[in-house]
Amino acid sequence: MDRKQKTLVRLVSVVVTMGALAWAAVPFYDLFCRVTGFGGVTQVAETESDTILDQTIKIKFDASLERGMPWEFKPMQREMELRIGETGLAFYEAYNPTDHVVAGTASYNVAPFSAGGYFIKIECFCFTEQVLQPGERVEMPVTFYVDPEIVTDPEAKFAKHITLSYTFHEMDLADTDYQAALKTEKTTEIN
Numbered sequence: 001m002d003r004k005q006k007t008l009v010r011l012v013s014v015v016v017t018m019g020a021l022a023w024a025a026v027p028f029y030d031l032f033c034r035v036t037g038f039g040g041v042t043q044v045a046e047t048e049s050d051t052i053l054d055q056t057i058k059i060k061f062d063a064s065l066e067r068g069m070p071w072e073f074k075p076m077q078r079e080m081e082l083r084i085g086e087t088g089l090a091f092y093e094a095y096n097p098t099d100h101v102v103a104g105t106a107s108y109n110v111a112p113f114s115a116g117g118y119f120i121k122i123e124c125f126c127f128t129e130q131v132l133q134p135g136e137r138v139e140m141p142v143t144f145y146v147d148p149e150i151v152t153d154p155e156a157k158f159a160k161h162i163t164l165s166y167t168f169h170e171m172d173l174a175d176t177d178y179q180a181a182l183k184t185e186k187t188t189e190i191n
Helices: 003-036 113-118 148-152 175-190
Strands: 056-065 072-075 079-083 088-095 102-111 119-124 130-132 137-146 161-171
Touching (some): 056 072, 056 088, 056 137, 079 088, 088 130, 088 161, 113 119, 113 148, 137 161
Parallel strands (some): 056 161
Antiparallel strands (some): 102 161
16 A cells, blocks of 8 residues: 555544544543432432431422423422421313314423532332323423432532422324324214
8 A cells, every 4th residue: 555545534533533533522421420419410210219318308390491492381389498318299280272283292390500410309200201282281300309319429518409390392293192192082072
């Protein structure tokens, strides 16, 4: 191989390597955030905490909609105070004021970011897609606790409150989901 071919092979190798790293960056960053709680990403558990401390923490609730999302969406309570490790249950309300079926999914965040890894969700409406019929109003629960390990974290232990924020985004209904939603609408109209 002559010098020009070697340079071309090296250049193509660099481009391919950079492309592979860029492609892998998103899933690795997502995994990093889920494991560490970085960026306010919460954790998920199947059971309640075994330990409940005497120390309390205030949980604040926030809701917003992506631009163009036609729903109304709000927390049913603005805040609650829990003992660290105690299981909390909060509700959000969503309303579809339109004359058509709308599907949505919620993204979430926790502030301060240092508390994200200690905010544990047991059940949440954000785990699944939500489909609301025209004029339908629903209450959606989230069950959670704050991991007692938060009191040992050098940064997070000073958090006096944690804010749980959700943003709903509109989703396209899959053809089968849309057809099922239409059947539900027609059945409701007949009754």
